[in-house]
Amino acid sequence: PLARPGARVLGVEDDAAVRAPAVARIAGLGYDVVEAESGAAAIEMLGRSAGAISLVFSDIVMPGNVSGFDLAKWVRANAPHLAMLLTSGYHEQAAGGVDPARADVKVVQKPYGNVELANALRTALDGGSRFDRAR
Numbered sequence: 001p002l003a004r005p006g007a008r009v010l011g012v013e014d015d016a017a018v019r020a021p022a023v024a025r026i027a028g029l030g031y032d033v034v035e036a037e038s039g040a041a042a043i044e045m046l047g048r049s050a051g052a053i054s055l056v057f058s059d060i061v062m063p064g065n066v067s068g069f070d071l072a073k074w075v076r077a078n079a080p081h082l083a084m085l086l087t088s089g090y091h092e093q094a095a096g097g098v099d100p101a102r103a104d105v106k107v108v109q110k111p112y113g114n115v116e117l118a119n120a121l122r123t124a125l126d127g128g129s130r131f132d133r134a135r
Contacts, residue, residue: 003030003118004054004125011035012042012058012071022087026057029118039066043074046082055083055125060107061090072105083124087112 009031013019019035027033034053036042039062046053056075060068068086075084089110108120 002122004122006032007054007125008032008034008052009121010042010045010053010056010058012037012039012056012062012068014038014059014062014064018059022057025114025117026121029114029121031121038062038064039068039071040064042066042071046075046079053082055085055121057085057087057121060086060088076104083127085120085124 009026011019011023011026011033012035013022014037016037019037023033023035034045036045039058042056042058043066046056056071058068058071062068066074068088072084072086075082084105086105086107087110088107106120106124108116112120
C-alpha cells in the first residue's frame with residue numbers, strides 16, 4: 001500500500017543498530033520519520049509535539065521503566081488520536097508477559113518484511129490502531 005500522505009511516524013527503539021534500519025525502512029516507504037531512543041524520550045517528545053506525529057511505532061522490550069506497552073498506555077491516556085503500532089522479536093514471556101494477540105494494539109513480530117510493515121503502518125494510520133476509534 002502507498003504511504004499515507006503527510007503522515008509522520010515516531011520510531012522508538014533503544015538499540016541504535018536496530019533503530020537506524022527500521023527508520024530507514026519506514027522512510028523508504030514514503031513516511032516522514034522522527035526517532036526516539038527510549039519510551040521515556042518518546043513520551044517527552046510527544047508531550048511537546050503530539051500534534052506533529054501521526055503514528056508511534058515502538059519496540060516493546062526496552063531498558064528503563066517505560067516499555068512499549070507502557071508507551072501505548074500513555075498514548076491511550078494522553079494522545080488517543082495517535083495511531084499506535086508495536087513490534088517485538090520476543091515471545092510473550094520476554095515481552096513482559098503480555099500475549100501480543102491480546103494486547104489492545106497491533107504487534108508486528110520481528111523480523112518483518114517491507115510489505116508486512118507497509119500494511120501494518122497503513123492499517124494503523126487508517127484507524128485500525130487508534131485508541132479514540134477503539135472505544
